[in-house]
Amino acid sequence: MSYEETIEWLFSLENMGIKLGLERMREVLTALGNPERSFRCVHIAGTNGKGSVCAMLDSIFRETGLITGLYTSPHLVDFCERIKVQGEMIKREEVAELVKVVRETIERPDFPKGRRLTFFEVTTAVAFLYFRKKGVQMAVLEVGMGGRLDATNVVNPDCTVITRISLEHTHFLGDTLAKIAYEKAGIIKEGVTVITAEEDETALRVIDAIARDRSAPLLVAGRDIDFKLIGKGWEGIEVKLGSLDKTVKVPLIGGFQASNVAMACECAIEALSKVGRIDEIAIVKGLSKVQWPGRIEVASWSPRVIFDVSHTPDGAKVVADELKELHKGGWVLVIGVLNDKDLEGICKTFGSLATKAVATSPRTKRAYPADTVARELLNYCDEVTIESDVGAAIERALMIREPEQAVLVTGSLYVVGEAKEWLEKQRQK
Structure with missing residues (x-):
């Protein structure tokens, strides 16, 4: 084979x-x-x-x-x-x-x-x-x-x-x-x-x-x-x-x-x-x-873009608390979640970090649809948009962020994997 x-x-x-x-x-x-x-x-x-x-x-x-x-x-x-x-x-x-x-x-x-x-x-x-x-x-x-x-x-x-x-x-x-x-x-x-x-x-x-x-x-x-x-x-x-x-x-x-x-x-x-x-x-x-990709990984310094694979409320909390300390200018969230995870708990935790969010869905049948994620995010974020493709979601986040805001891409290892694929394509352009 x-x-x-x-x-x-x-x-x-x-x-x-x-x-x-x-x-x-x-x-x-x-x-x-x-x-x-x-x-x-x-x-x-x-x-x-x-x-x-x-x-x-x-x-x-x-x-x-x-x-x-x-x-x-x-x-x-x-x-x-x-x-x-x-x-x-x-x-x-x-x-x-x-x-x-x-x-x-x-x-x-x-x-x-x-x-x-x-x-x-x-x-x-x-x-x-x-x-x-x-x-x-x-x-x-x-x-x-x-x-x-x-x-x-x-x-x-x-x-x-x-x-x-x-x-x-x-x-x-x-x-x-x-x-x-x-x-x-x-x-x-x-x-x-x-x-x-x-x-x-x-x-x-x-x-x-x-x-x-x-x-x-x-x-x-x-x-x-x-x-x-x-x-x-x-x-x-x-x-x-x-x-x-x-x-x-x-x-x-x-x-x-x-x-x-x-x-x-x-x-x-x-x-x-x-x-x-x-x-x-x-x-x-x-x-x-030591190197370990996808764990508060700096994908870009300017604009500041962070990839993190946190997919439980507890994991999300320690990351959100850390990022609040590290960057005071506010955050825009790009998030997709698998359907066997605690969607409410994850969105509530990361939603407390960001004022704006882009809901997405990685390419796996195990993922929540982006609109399902968006409905949950509306309980915690002021502004929520939907982009089913992870790469498009990152691009949207970069467009809607304020100059001082950073972007966090998170919610699932699958989301971060697709984000890294998108990033590599951007670097090859």
Whole structure:
């Protein structure tokens, strides 16, 4: 199959929907020779910040000289973003080659019938095969959904991290923070240190109970892990880390990233101690070089345009609060939201930031129509217009903004992905 045919087949598996469970994954990995056993790893779950923590850890591990793999999801623009080795995306021809291996395996007569894999399961198997092929020594694995029954939860990590938790995917994970915490804490392994920044007492009690049951040391940022935000601005943040007794500069915008930095540092120390590579200079250097697109990302300085993938009310609140501090001239909002998200909560939070808004809808059947988003925004913004195309919505926002106003493009990873495609086309003109 060509790469295009491969991607078409992969995305056709989305029609199966989400099927949580580990049995199918274990069967296919056994048939593939258990590639997940060929590398060490750390495993990251949570709702807000897990991608940032993954990016920090990947950068740190590379600075120590380890061959690193990074598996995250979903992607912004290109499927290949999901799977990286040494900071480089998997090549398209390698995607086609490894998907073929997995597809041929699951279509063999001796493979258990009725065990059709989902899109995420096949993609995870491809990542593991690629990491084995490339000789990865330390992989950073981001949970797709939940944790307990997620396809990535077949590994034996050196450390696990659970970032802050919010209500999300409630049809699958439960409708309370306690239920969602139970699913996230499913990645905790016997005797393996777990690190979290969770502040909700109910959720933290659930995590603590599971950690105790599995004799897993639990470290909580701000309680067991000492850190302090020293400074923040458009250039990034500065954090004092008690574990290193050093102050680090991290080029990610937002004071809320400080706890993510603390967790990444502690996780790195724990994992590196098991391979005899604790290197404080490498940790500081890795944090200073981290990049993670789509998280308060400055797409343009003049006019000021920000891309952010926040898609929960809690995530929206920390971003909105940060942007109010960073830019006092007011905001114009470009927003699209998926139909399994809290439309009212997201619009209410971001609507408090902006006086003008442009409602849009990314190119996915999972998105709310732009007019539905617009009706919700009218409860919070003075002026709301509709542009179904994301690129056209950004152009409209740039037209209607006042000279001192900045533009925020947000609400969904899909929206930011299409915004980045639009931006690249503008740069090529």
